[in-house]
Amino acid sequence: MRARVFVTLKPSVFDPQGTTVAEALHTLGYAAVKDVRQGKYFELDIDATSADEARKLASEAADKLLANPVIESYRIEVATS
Amino acid sequence: MRARVFVTLKPSVFDPQGTTVAEALHTLGYAAVKDVRQGKYFELDIDATSADEARKLASEAADKLLANPVIESYRIEVATS
Numbered sequence: 001m002r003a004r005v006f007v008t009l010k011p012s013v014f015d016p017q018g019t020t021v022a023e024a025l026h027t028l029g030y031a032a033v034k035d036v037r038q039g040k041y042f043e044l045d046i047d048a049t050s051a052d053e054a055r056k057l058a059s060e061a062a063d064k065l066l067a068n069p070v071i072e073s074y075r076i077e078v079a080t081s
Numbered sequence: 082m083r084a085r086v087f088v089t090l091k092p093s094v095f096d097p098q099g100t101t102v103a104e105a106l107h108t109l110g111y112a113a114v115k116d117v118r119q120g121k122y123f124e125l126d127i128d129a130t131s132a133d134e135a136r137k138l139a140s141e142a143a144d145k146l147l148a149n150p151v152i153e154s155y156r157i158e159v160a161t162s
Binding site: 021066 | 087088089099102105106109111113114115116117118119120121122123124125126127128129138141142145146147
């Protein structure tokens with residue numbers, strides 16, 4: 001089962017990487033891009049019998065390893081394919 | 082309009098970061114996690130009148146700046162909220 005974990009900085013945390021990307025896009029002429037936030041993306045291939053089990057495992061992995069809960073939040077999507 | 086860009090290494094490209102994360106999860110006792118691929122995640126806040134326009138702009142930004150088309154592929158989702 002495939003679980004996708006999206007880790008982003010919390011809205012209150014300054015994101016210099018995203019700001020740099022936004023400025024680079026403005027330099028390239030894309031003024032319509034108002035703001036950019038950059039995060040991390042993980043695809044976990046999990047050996048689980050149900051989507052709930054895969055979600056639980058991905059959530060534990062995110063809490064313990066993938067995200068820093070002090071400054072980051074995460075979102076999980078489980079695909080059965 | 083919010084566009085999400087997911088950039089991942091192409092399947093044929095070796096992903097040492099993902100392998101390291103997978104090994105760390107095994108060390109933590111999560112043997113059910115068979116494989117991990119790590120990528121980048123961008124949230125673009127785009128000033129566009131339609132979802133199609135936002136998607137087109139995000140796609141151009143990904144081609145030119147966010148992804149390296151030689152080794153990476155990307156996927157775009159547009160949310161109207």
